[in-house]
Amino acid sequence: MPRPLVLLLGDQLSHDLASLRGLPEGGVVALCEVAAESSYVPHHHQKIALILSAMRHFATELRDRGHRVHYSVLDDPDNAQTLVSEAERLAGLYGCDEVRVVRPGEWRLWQAMRQREHAALPWRLIEDDRFFTTPEDFAAWAQGRKAPRMEHFYRLMRKRTGLLMEDDQPAGGQWNFDHDNREPLPESLAVPEPPHHRHDAVTDDVMALVAEHFPTHFGNLENFHWPVTRRQALGDLRHFLEHLLPDFGRFQDAISDTDPFLFHSRLSAALNLGLLSPREVCEAVEREYREGRAPLNSVEGYIRQVLGWREYVRGLYWTRMPDYKRRNALVTSRGLPAFYWSGDTDLHCLKRAIEMTRDHAYAHHIQRLMVTGNFALLCDVAPEALCDWYLAVYADACEWVELPNTLGMVLHADGGLMGSKPYCASGKYIDRMSDHCRHCRFNPKQVTGPDACPFNSLYWAFLERHADTLSGNPRMKLIYGSLRRMNDDKRAAMREQADAFLAELETAPAYGHGEHLAGYDATQETTP
Numbered sequence: 007m008p009r010p011l012v013l014l015l016g017d018q019l020s021h022d023l024a025s026l027r028g029l030p031e032g033g034v035v036a037l038c039e040v041a042a043e044s045s046y047v048p049h050h051h052q053k054i055a056l057i058l059s060a061m062r063h064f065a066t067e068l069r070d071r072g073h074r075v076h077y078s079v080l081d082d083p084d085n086a087q088t089l090v091s092e093a094e095r096l097a098g099l100y101g102c103d104e105v106r107v108v109r110p111g112e113w114r115l116w117q118a119m120r121q122r123e124h125a126a127l128p129w130r131l132i133e134d135d136r137f138f139t140t141p142e143d144f145a146a147w148a149q150g151r152k153a154p155r156m157e158h159f160y161r162l163m164r165k166r167t168g169l170l171m172e173d174d175q176p177a178g179g180q181w182n183f184d185h186d187n188r189e190p191l192p193e194s195l196a197v198p199e200p201p202h203h204r205h206d207a208v209t210d211d212v213m214a215l216v217a218e219h220f221p222t223h224f225g226n227l228e229n230f231h232w233p234v235t236r237r238q239a240l241g242d243l244r245h246f247l248e249h250l251l252p253d254f255g256r257f258q259d260a261i262s263d264t265d266p267f268l269f270h271s272r273l274s275a276a277l278n279l280g281l282l283s284p285r286e287v288c289e290a291v292e293r294e295y296r297e298g299r300a301p302l303n304s305v306e307g308y309i310r311q312v313l314g315w316r317e318y319v320r321g322l323y324w325t326r327m328p329d330y331k332r333r334n335a336l337v338t339s340r341g342l343p344a345f346y347w348s349g350d351t352d353l354h355c356l357k358r359a360i361e362m363t364r365d366h367a368y369a370h371h372i373q374r375l376m377v378t379g380n381f382a383l384l385c386d387v388a389p390e391a392l393c394d395w396y397l398a399v400y401a402d403a404c405e406w407v408e409l410p411n412t413l414g415m416v417l418h419a420d421g422g423l424m425g426s427k428p429y430c431a432s433g434k435y436i437d438r439m440s441d442h443c444r445h446c447r448f449n450p451k452q453v454t455g456p457d458a459c460p461f462n463s464l465y466w467a468f469l470e471r472h473a474d475t476l477s478g479n480p481r482m483k484l485i486y487g488s489l490r491r492m493n494d495d496k497r498a499a500m501r502e503q504a505d506a507f508l509a510e511l512e513t514a515p516a517y518g519h520g521e522h523l524a525g526y527d528a529t530q531e532t533t534p
Contacts, residue, residue, distance in 0.1 A: 010130075011036055011102040013093045016043070016057040017111050017404055019064040019236075020280035021071070024132045025106045034100045035073045037061050039080040041087040041219075047398040050225035051216050052232065052367035056401050059212040059234040060279050066208075067235075076100070080215060090118050097127055109134045111278075111404040113327040136283060137317060138163060144321025153423065154322070157182065160314035169288055169309055170295070170302075177295070182310065183255065183303035190439050191260040191268065198249040200267050202231045203238050224347060224399055229365050232275055232401060239276035243287060246271040247294055255304030259372045261355075261440035266362040270370045271308070274402035277316075284312050311371075319410040322424065331393075333413060335421035336472055338386035341513030342395055346378070353460060354446035355436050356381060367401035372439065374400075375429055379416035383430055384464040385508060386471070389419040391516065427481040430468060433459035454499045460507050467504035470497070 009032040012025045016037075026035070039061065044054050058080070065077045076096055078085050086092040093105050109131060110116055122129040133140055147162065148154040161181055164170060170177040205213070213227050233239040246254075254269040262268055276282045288309050294300035323330065345351040349360035359377045363369045369378070374396070382392045393412045397403045414424030433450035437443040443450045443459075452458035453466070469476065469489055477486045489497070 007032055008104070009033065009100075009102050010104050010106045011093060011097040011100060013038070013089070013105055013107040014061075014064075015089070015107070015110050015115075016061050017279050018108055018134075019060055020136055020283070021067070022136075023108055023280070024135055025108045026073075029073070033074070034076055034096070034102060035068055036076045036078070036093060036096050037065050038078040038085070038089060038092045038096075040078070040085065040089055040092055041080065043089065044080070044220065047394050048223040049220075049397075050363075050367040050399050050401065051220060051223055051227050052225055052230050053399075053401045053403070054220060054223070055209070055212050055216045055227060055230060056232040056234060056275060056367075057279065058215070059209045060281065062208050062212065063235045080219060089115065090122065094122075094127055103127075105129045106132060108132045111406045113323070113331075113405070117328075136280065137320060138167060138284060138313060139317050139321060141321060141324035144317075145325045148321070148325060153426070155426075156314055156318040156424070159318050159321070160310060163313050163317060167285075167288075167313065169292055169313060170306055178302045178306070183306045184310075186303040187255045187257075187307050188259050188439075189256045191257055191262055191441070193441075195253075195257075197262075197265050197268055198245075200231070200272065201242055201245045203233060203241075205230070209234055225364050225367055232367075233281060236281045239273070239281035242271070242273060242276065243282060243290060246273060247290060247300075251291065251294055251300045251304055251308065253304070255301065255307040258307055258370075259439055261370075261372055261377070261436070261442065263354075263358055263441045263445055266366050266368060266370075268370065272368065277312070278402050278404050278407065284316065288312050315411075316407065319414075319424075320406050322410045322414070323406040326423075330413070330420065331390075331409060333420045334389050335419050336386070336417070336475060338417070338419070339388050340386045340391075340508075340511075341516065342382070342387055342391040343385065344512040344514040346395055347514055352447055353381075354448075355440060355442040358442060363399050367399065369400070374411075375416055376431060376435060376439070379412070380429065380431055380435075381461070381464075383417050383428060384461065384468045385511065386468070387417070389413045389417050392417060394516075422479075427479055428476065430465060431461070432465040433461035436461065454503045458503065460504075463500045463503035464507065466497070466500045470501065 008030050010030070012029060012033055012035045014023065014035060014037050039058055062077065065075050068075045078092055078096070086095050097105055105127065107119060107129065110119070119129050119131055123131065147159060164176060164181070165174070213230065217227065233242050250269045250271060257269050260268060273282060273287060277284060277287065291305055291308050295302055295305040345356070346360060349357050349364060351357050355377050359369050359373045393409055396412045397405060397408050410424060414420040415429065418425065418428035433443070437450040448459040449457045450459045450462070453462040466489065469485065473486065476482055
């Protein structure tokens with residue numbers, strides 16, 4: 007009888023995982039806390055605590071279901087501290103004849119495991135079927151498409167799944183209600199309090215472990231309220247459906263100076279860990295529309311994020327790696343601004359986005375795209391610097407979802423594969439969609455001068471620097487027309503203002519050991 011070791015990763019906490027099906031009686035399930043996965047970027051304290059607490063709770067559930075489970079804790083002196091080496095140590099300890107594992111969430115681990123498929127102790131890699139699609143499905147759809155756009159993929163997924171469909175037509179007569187979802191937040195609107203989860207002894211132990219082992223990492227644990235069990239995640243889903251979904255759509259792009267969550271679900275971390283399935287979440291959201299409790303623009307907007315963007319970026323990641331990670335179409339090289347780690351900046355929108363990230367391991371998608379991301383784009387920050395920051399600081403950041411969104415959507419570094427134009431904007435956008443500017447010493451209506459918002463001159467200087475690459479883009483024709491109509495003195499003044507700002511912008515040293523930043527050497531994962 008086969009005797010496999012089934013390795014479960016921290017983002018595979020699902021009882022219906024493919025590797026757990028049909029597990030023979032002698033099989034062993036292993037979950038491993040290893041230093042290598044906690045420190046290749048300085049992961050937020052809350053991110054590490056979330057994953058380790060969820061893993062420990064899941065191991066208990068597996069034992070309760072009758073599985074034989076080995077759990078390697080981080081401070082076990084026998085722990086090999088890399089996933090491959092620790093799994094092979096455990097396989098030897100239990101006399102197992104193979105290691106089984108579902109596709110991990112990072113290409114570097116996938117490659118390290120593939121190198122062991124024909125080793126003396128073979129590894130068997132299994133496709134992850136918890137998603138709506140597989141990489142092979144996506145590759146077949148994308149074949150022959152010069153620009154595999156998300157909107158086209160999303161419509162196909164709607165047809166395949168039947169979500170928000172009326173026979174063969176989209177509910178409401180249109181596929182996309184994005185134009186209804188761009189309202190700023192009214193001052194008088196009250197936002198519901200997010201759910202808070204009680205910390206049990208397991209979570210308390212993990213939080214103490216994180217504080218001890220990763221004292222220099224970004225963030226704090228004071229506001230830790232992430233769901234660490236499926237029961238807690240289902241509670242968060244119910245809270246979203248009952249209290250947030252009706253207003254989610256129209257305010258999903260709004261930014262608040264005081265409220266980090268607004269009407270967003272904060273379910274992405276639970277989805278990425280496997281505590282919730284994308285299908286059950288989409289079906290629950292659709293049911294709110296069908297039963298008249300939520301408007302179509304909110305429901306469609308949310309389903310588009312899960313069924314559309316989430317599946318699309320995963321397909322793009324797995325079919326374009328490893329070359330995708332090296333893309334730098336705008337040839338940028340600036341280091342990450344140092345204040346991304348401290349929040350010490352006079353730019354109030356950035357200060358608040360970074361403080362909220364520090365305190366909650368969270369910022370919603372517009373804060374990521376149009377505040378921290380937009381600023382990095384306008385400053386020509388190198389893709390690897392920003393990608394590693396996003397991967398480190400957000401609780402929901404797995405590389406398969408973080409990398410395409412950051413490199414392609416935020417920085418346009420893939421040359422337009424994901425987006426037909428860069429998402430660049432001046433301070434006027436932030437002023438329109440947030441209440442940050444009223445608290446800022448800079449004026450979003452001024453372009454030059456000591457009180458001018460730096461986003462404004464940086465925006466026009468960015469367009470000038472990259473005119474050879476971007477001015478031929480049809481979607482940027484109007485803005486480049488405005489730039490050409492400006493007189494030379496005005497353009498020179500904006501350029502000088504931007505150059506002076508960038509000259510004083512302190513950058514942070516690169517973090518890491520080289521493998522994550524410059525192309526991971528998978529053989530390192532197999533070193534005993």
